[in-house]
Amino acid sequence: MKSIICNTLIGVALALTPLFNSTGYAAADSLTVDTDLRAVYCLSLLKEVRAFQQNIQIPINAPESLKQTVQQALQKELQENQELQSRLKRYIVLRLDYIDTLQFALASKAGKSDFAKVTDPNNPKLIECEKRCDPPQPETAQSGQCLKQCGQEDTTIRRVQSCQDLAFLPY
16 A cells, blocks of 8 residues: 555655746746746836936036926926836835845846946947937937947847836736
8 A cells, every 4th residue: 555655656746746936946937937036137227227217417517497497307207217216115025035046136137237237338339329319319319329339239228218118017
């Protein structure tokens, strides 16, 4: 009787083995693991963006109307960033028990690293885009739109920009 139960348990274990990957997560959860790490990456990146935005200085000699416009746009960006961070934090807190600590740290570091790359004034892709888009090209309404389109040609810039859309989160 014991050998029948033992053989049955071994059979069940062997049958379930293909459902798990090397991390111990069910294979069906690999998408969830990717979502978890992307959320951590984006949260780290958005924290860097927020710090950068908070340090933007409007020139003192700028016209008052320009100062107000920039200040309003910056406040809107800071509010949107905060909303994105809050949503990511709510998701991550619920998933902390399932995220590998090392993978969490690497995803967070990648977010910081990518932000540093895309804000580096010596980044060749940024230099190319600035040359292409300044002054604004006739086919684009604004230089900002041109820069966004130009940036889509670079994988790091695309990855950074993807954190503005949290549609990848399940809730």
